[in-house]
Amino acid sequence: MTLETVGFGVVAALLLASSLAVVLTPNLFHSVLYLAAALVLTGVVFLLLEQPFLFAVQLLLYAGGVVTIVVFAIMLTERLVGDRIGQASRHPINGAIVAAAVFAGIVGFLIQAPVRATAPAPAGDTTAALGRALVGPFAVTLELLGVLLVAALLGAVYFARSEE
Amino acid sequence: MIGLQAYLVLAALVFAIGLFGVLTRRNAVGILLGIELMLNAVNINLVAFARFNGDLAGVVFTLFTISITVAEVAVGLAIVIAIFRVRRTVEADRLNLLRG
Numbered sequence: 144m145t146l147e148t149v150g151f152g153v154v155a156a157l158l159l160a161s162s163l164a165v166v167l168t169p170n171l172f173h174s175v176l177y178l179a180a181a182l183v184l185t186g187v188v189f190l191l192l193e194q195p196f197l198f199a200v201q202l203l204l205y206a207g208g209v210v211t212i213v214v215f216a217i218m219l220t221e222r223l224v225g226d227r228i229g230q231a232s233r234h235p236i237n238g239a240i241v242a243a244a245v246f247a248g249i250v251g252f253l254i255q256a257p258v259r260a261t262a263p264a265p266a267g268d269t270t271a272a273l274g275r276a277l278v279g280p281f282a283v284t285l286e287l288l289g290v291l292l293v294a295a296l297l298g299a300v301y302f303a304r305s306e307e
Numbered sequence: 308m309i310g311l312q313a314y315l316v317l318a319a320l321v322f323a324i325g326l327f328g329v330l331t332r333r334n335a336v337g338i339l340l341g342i343e344l345m346l347n348a349v350n351i352n353l354v355a356f357a358r359f360n361g362d363l364a365g366v367v368f369t370l371f372t373i374s375i376t377v378a379e380v381a382v383g384l385a386i387v388i389a390i391f392r393v394r395r396t397v398e399a400d401r402l403n404l405l406r407g
Contacts, residue, residue, distance in 0.1 A: 148309060151309050155313075155317050158317070159317075159320055159321070162320075162324040163324055165340055165341075165344060166324055166327050166331070166337075166340075166341060171336060171337060174337060174340055175340065178340050178343060178344070181321075181344065181347065182347065185347050185350065185351060188354075189351075191309075192354050192355060192357075194358070194366055197366060197369060197370070200370060201373065204374065204377050205376070205377070208377050209343065209376070209377060212384055213340070213380070213384065215384075216336060216387060216388060217336060219388060220387065220388060220397060233331060233333055233400070235331050237330070238326075238331035239327060242323040242324070242327035242330065243323065245322070245323055246320065246322075246323035249315075249323075250316060250319060253312060253315050253316065253319070263359075269363060273363060273366060273367065276364075276367050277367060277370070281367050288375070291375065291378055292374065292378055295378035295379075295381055295382050296381075298382050299381045299382055302382075302388065
């Protein structure tokens with residue numbers, strides 16, 4: 144029972160709890176706050192996997208960006224209708240059955256698949272190698288990503304424009 | 308040392324929870340939050356495989372999926388707001404404009 148095992152157990156339990164809270168709370172705003180917690184905890188999982196750079200990206204883009212956008216959207220739409228948005232669940236039993244079936248399928252596949260149990264020694268700081276990979280073998284993908292972001296920006300501006 | 312299996316099972320659980328959210332939420336924003344959870348689970352898988360195979364490609368893919376997800380959320384919520392202006396609701400059941 145090493146420190147790493149204990150840390151993983153705690154982080155996994157918190158991540159699962161906040162994920163369940165995201166899909167079960169009746170209040171949409173609370174749901175977003177739990178999502179922020181789940182995203183930060185995923186970043187901590189990245190830390191456990193020795194990727195501190197991804198942890199920073201996760202905090203900045205996901206927990207910072209996405210949560211801000213969603214909170215904005217909720218407030219904007221609530222102001223448009225003038226009352227609070229509820230969000231009841233429908234068919235929770237059927238949803239739970241399908242989700243459990245998908246989980247069982249994945250785990251059944253995992254049990255059969257041969258996987259390496261031990262990780263290779265940590266490679267140290269991989270951020271420099273990551274940057275070189277982004278402008279080396281993945282340069283075209285990076286450029287395409289830039290095009291996608293511009294397209295998304297234009298699309299969001301088009302949808303959110305005022306009517307006149 | 309925690310095995311690869313533990314991370315994969317954790318990711319599968321988060322994915323299943325997100326799927327449950329997508330299937331049961333009535334609100335379009337709630338459905339988007341479920342999709343976020345599912346994409347997040349996939350990122351855990353990618354990083355875990357990258358760590359256990361000693362290959363950086365998985366980490367690069369995660370960087371790409373994170374950026375694409377942010378773009379997806381921005382456009383998705385813009386669509387939700389646009390729908391709201393027309394229909395005055397974001398309940399997925401009542402968005403039946405294309406029903407014949």
